[in-house]
Amino acid sequence: MSTVVTSPSRTRDALRQSYGLIQALAVLAILVAVMSILSPRFLTWINIANLMGQMAVPLIVAAGMTIVMISGEFDISVGSVVALCAAVTAALMPTTGLLPALAISLAIGPAIGWVNGMVTTKGRIPSFIVTLGTMMMARSLAFVVTGGQVVSNTSDAIKAIGQGRLxxxxxxxxxxxxxxxxxxxxxxRTAFGKRVYAVGANKMVATLSGIRADRVKIQCMMIVGFAAAFAGNVLLARIGAIQADTGRGLEFEVIAAVVIGGTSLYGGQGNILRTIIGVIIIALIRNFLNLSRIDIFWQDFATGAIIIGAVLLDALQKRVGQR
Structure with a gap:
């Protein structure tokens, strides 16, 4: 009869990996319980369905942001890219048709991501600073495309998808x-994913092992750019209109959700499926504030508090991991 022996190091790794998940699930369970008690409308299917629709855009952007943060970088231009790409689709659709407008719009996101990645890696400039610049540039272009007006030239086909239910x-x-x-x-399940984790954990070691770290980071930036462009078109399809100010502050909300989901601010660690929990937690808080008819200006206060809490949580997880 053989006995399987689990090494202490392997046990510690398993505990460290599950620590963030347990925390996120506990916070989510407490939020649901408290909010359902304080607001009888919270657990109604109408509210839940509306909440699902509202979460779609942050979820899509957060998926791309998770990949970028695992690689050790940030992209705070995503909110502006969402607005710009949605505005381009809405502006071009009446003249070019739906598919060409979508193709052009979806190409803009990866193009901006490529610029972000190239300047970050080749210029050796922190991605936070680089994407701060492209955030302002993309927002300005969104105002140029829309002329500062609400653009609602959307076809019934795209609205049928965005407003449909299955x-x-x-x-x-x-x-x-x-x-x-x-x-x-x-x-x-891919070699690219392993390279992303390796580059985020230690870029120098990854480079010495034969990984082209700069290329991986550029590809990650292009992925989050595409995610933002795609999310912008999903948003356009859901609401049927767009304005240049759309998505302002989305980048910080998404980063907070990714960190709450267990992705490290320092790179090399994260699970994309756990990001869903982080997005849900932030969406629940915003939804509860709306249901409680609390002044909308407090929503940014709540989001800021969540960001600070997420950063502290990430620091605590890193300390636990080191111990």
Whole structure:
């Protein structure tokens, strides 16, 4: 009769990996319990379905942001890219048709991501600073494209997708879940995913082992750029209109959600499926504030508090891991 012996180091690794998940699930369970008690409308299907639709865009962007943060970088231009790409689709659709407009719009996101990646890696400039610049540039272009007006030239075909439901579940939410399935496969079942983790954990070691670290980081930036462009078009399909100010502050909300989901601010660690929990937690808080008719200006205060809490949580997880 043989006995399987588990090494202490392997046990510690398993505990460290599950620590963040347990914390996130505990916070989510407490939020659901408290909010359902304080607001009788919270657990109604109408509210849950609306919440699913509202979460679609942050979910899609957060999927791309998870990949970038695992590689050790940030992209705070995603909110502006969402607005710009949605505005381009809405502006071009009446003249070019739906498919050409979508093709051009979806190409803009990866192009901006490529610029971010090239300047970050070749210029040796922190990605936070680089994407701060492209955030302002993309927002300015969104105002140029829309002329500062609300653009609502959307076809019935795209609105049918964005406002449709399958088994009474909003289609945008199902599209977001599909993005996570693709992201999970990319990170866990491909050589590219292993390189992303290796580069984020230690770029120098990854380079010495033969990984082209700069190329990996550029590819990650292009992925989050595409995710933002795609999310912008999903948003356009869901609401049927867009304005240049759309998505302002989305980048910080998404980063907070990714950190709450267990992805490290320092790179090399994260699970894309756990990011879903982080997005849900932030969406629940915003939804509860709306249901409670609390002044909308407090929503940014709550988001800021969540960001600080997420950073402290990440630091605590790193200390626990070191111990």
């Amino acid at each position: 088994l009474n579940i909003p289609v945008p939410f199902l599209i977001a879940l599909l993005c996570y399935a693709i992201g999970w496969f990319l990170l866990t």
